[in-house]
Amino acid sequence: MSEVPAWSRRLRAERTRRGWSQRDLAVQLATAANRPFPEPESVVRRIRDHESGKHRPDDEYAELYCRVYGLSEHAFFGDPADDADLGDEIDAIELARRAAASDVGRETLERLELAVDDLASAYPRTPPAQLLGRVRRHLEYVGRLLDGKKTLTEHRRLLVTGGWLSLLGATCHIDLRQYPAAAARLRTAAQLACHAEHQEIRAWCLETEAWQALTEGEYHHAMVLSRGAQDVAPRSSSAYIQATGQEGRAWARMGKGPETRDALTRIQQLVSPMPMPDRPEHHFRYDPVKSEAYTVTTLSWLRDPAAVQYARQVLYRLESREDGGPRPRRAASARLDLALALLATDEPGEAGHVALQAMTTRLLVPSNYWRAKEVIVGVEQHGIPEADELREVYHELYGTPAEAQRQIGPGF
Incomplete structure (x- = not known):
């Protein structure tokens, strides 16, 4: 028998220390959620799976456990080995700084900038709650360095590093639907970018707000923010291209075909001469595969029949070892695009099957749950038997059927 994971032992220990039954804990979780929640029997089954180590809590349940027990997500669910690795990383940077007899120093700054690239590249494959813990530790270290002696150049580079870290932290918060925290980190990122006169970070802040909208x-509002980001961003920068993509997606949701296609044309003109970057998984660097994925999302939202074949091609690329290797989280989102496109071509059976594959990967983050709900409602409207199974799986993984119906966004 495999060893029970450390996080599952912590879950059980925290509950038993308080003298709670699993049903007591289910009530506490429902209260902490402050929204419609699954029936207690369903939650108890989920708790049992978590405490036995059968399933790791998804981001929503991880956050709720931490609210109930008063612990941070990283401290509670982080792998002790990860904690040690992160501590070693910060300690190594600090030792090099002291060896250079400088409060900051060139080598310290370079290693911090490399750490930012590593964190941004880890984003597509790391649960947002876990990545957020790493981002916080680096931000704390940058804050300490800002309080020390430094040259004007060193000060600006620290501001830029803090800006990127704050922006990445905001992105994780949005993934977790922690909007007040996301807004605070975006304000910090924008302020640091202004002080450092870094236009691309300013543009990414607006683009990230557009994504949340x-x-x-x-x-x-998403369209207006996307255009604002394009006004600020350096031409042909990743922020400019990404903001153009968000504009196209906003037009698609509003059903504006000509405006949508104009945005897609502009993206294609910007991306076509681009080489594949060294680290295509980097969240703040645009790449051709990301462009294709954005195009599929946009066409599926526009209900364009061409989206089906395009989505199949993109899904293949995202799961292949070409162009930087498999990207599982992007692939899960691409399955939702394919499912929505299949609904538009009156293929609800396959749409339901593909959506089920996306959900059971457990790679969807809370900010993407509404897209799964949208497919579920579309499948249900066709009245096929698979709809009940699809709704039940969503219920088990992400929330109650009533809430799934309530949170479907406007425009569907």
């Missing part, structure tokens, strides 16, 4: 169904 899009997930909340505020499509016109």
Whole structure:
């Protein structure tokens, strides 16, 4: 028998220390959620799976456990080996700084900048709650360095590093639907970018706000923010291209075909001469495969029949070992695109099957749950038997059927 994971032992220990039954804990989780929640029997089954180590809590349940027990997500669910690795990383940077007899120093800055690239590259394959813990530790270290002696050049580089880290932290918060925390980190990132006169970070802040607005169904606001990001971003930068993509997606959600296709054309003109970057998984660096994935999402939202074949091709590339290797989280999102496109071509059976594959990967983050819900409602409208199974799986993994219906965004 395999060893029970450390996080599952912590879950059980925290509950038993308080003298709670699993049903007591289910009530506490429902209270902490402050929203419609699954029936207690369903939650108890989930708790039993978590405490036995059968399934690791998804991001939503991880956050709820931490609220109930008053512990941080990284401290509670982080792998002790990961903690040691992260501590070693910070300690190594600190030792090099002291050896250079400088409060900051060139080598310290370079290693921090490399760490930012590593964190941004880890984003597509790391649960947002776990990545957020690593981002916080690096931000704490940058904050300590900002309080020390440094040259003007060193000060600016620290501001830029802090800006990227704050922006990545905001992205993780949005993935977790922690919007007040995301807004605070975006404000910090924007302020640091202004002090450092770093236009691309400023543009990414606006683009990230546009993405959040899009997930909340505020499509016109998303379009305005996307255009604002394009006004700020350096031409042909990744932020400019990404913001153009968000504009196209916002137009698609509003059903504006000509405006959508104009945005897609502009993206293609910007991306076509681009080489594949060394680290295509880097969240803040655009790459051709990301462009294709954005195009599929946009066409599926526009209900364009061409999206089906395009989505199949993109899914193949995202799961192949070409162009930087498999990208499982992007592939899960691409399956939702394919499912929605299949609904538009009146293929609800396959749409349901593909959506089920996306959900059972457990790679969808909370900010993407609404896209799964949208497919579920579309499958149900066709009245096929698979709809009940699809709804039940969603219920078990992500929330109640009533809430799934309630949170479908406008425009569907």
